Amino acid sequence: MTLTLAEARRRADRTDWSALAAELDEHGSAPTEALLTPAECADLAAMYEKPELFRTTVDLARHRFGSGEYRYFTHDLPAPVAALRATLYPRLLPVARDWAARLDRPAPWPDSLDEWLARCHAAGQDRSAQILLRYGPGDWNALHRDVFGELVFPLQVVIALDAYGTDYGGGEFLMVEQRPRAQSRGAASVLRQGHGLVFTTRDRPVRTRRGWSAGAMRHGVSTVRSGRRRTLGLVFHDAA
Numbered sequence: 001m002t003l004t005l006a007e008a009r010r011r012a013d014r015t016d017w018s019a020l021a022a023e024l025d026e027h028g029s030a031p032t033e034a035l036l037t038p039a040e041c042a043d044l045a046a047m048y049e050k051p052e053l054f055r056t057t058v059d060l061a062r063h064r065f066g067s068g069e070y071r072y073f074t075h076d077l078p079a080p081v082a083a084l085r086a087t088l089y090p091r092l093l094p095v096a097r098d099w100a101a102r103l104d105r106p107a108p109w110p111d112s113l114d115e116w117l118a119r120c121h122a123a124g125q126d127r128s129a130q131i132l133l134r135y136g137p138g139d140w141n142a143l144h145r146d147v148f149g150e151l152v153f154p155l156q157v158v159i160a161l162d163a164y165g166t167d168y169g170g171g172e173f174l175m176v177e178q179r180p181r182a183q184s185r186g187a188a189s190v191l192r193q194g195h196g197l198v199f200t201t202r203d204r205p206v207r208t209r210r211g212w213s214a215g216a217m218r219h220g221v222s223t224v225r226s227g228r229r230r231t232l233g234l235v236f237h238d239a240a
Helices: 006-010 017-027 038-049 079-102 113-122
Strands: 029-034 054-059 069-073 131-135 142-144 155-160 166-170 173-178 185-189 195-200 203-208 211-221 225-226 229-235
Touching: 006 029, 006 079, 017 029, 017 079, 017 195, 029 185, 038 079, 038 131, 038 229, 079 155, 079 195, 079 203, 079 229, 131 142, 142 173, 173 195, 173 203, 195 211
Parallel strands: none
Antiparallel strands: 029 195, 054 069, 069 131, 131 229, 142 211, 155 195, 155 229, 166 225, 173 185, 173 211, 203 211
């Protein structure tokens, strides 16, 4: 059964979004409750073998981004991907606006995801940034940020399509925070199958003696030691 928008919203309601926002404030990432069933995860992962669904394929090793591969969907998104993106945007919007206020930045994100994407397209960011990622033994992803133009939504979501410890080993989700006048701090998260991990696109507000400053953060994937690790990446701005 195809995941509908109504069902996606029902599942999203299981997450305590206030608690998630507090964890994002503290760590720059936070997990959701289950958004997909194992069967839906398998169906989404199988889409990787349908090249007609994607606009391009990226070989990480070729670009020296790591090792592994991912594919960007076209704008004609599969129904579950579109439903999840439309469901999660309004739940993350209050955090985005709160962070912008604390950092004294513009908050250009309207209530409607469609209106926001229209603004992206008008600014020349008109390519889909929704991705399926696939890693095998020895693959990894270098620390990076998914900033594809001037218009950026400050949060994104990764959803695990395989089961850690059963389908693959290693491949933890990594985040590194560059702290002002201090050494960087890293964190590793195990992704639960069907659950989302919300994380900052590029930075988060950090309280300092002088008020709020932007704590720069990057994310990546540790080396997969065994099996196959596949994930769905949801980005709320499009690419130039």
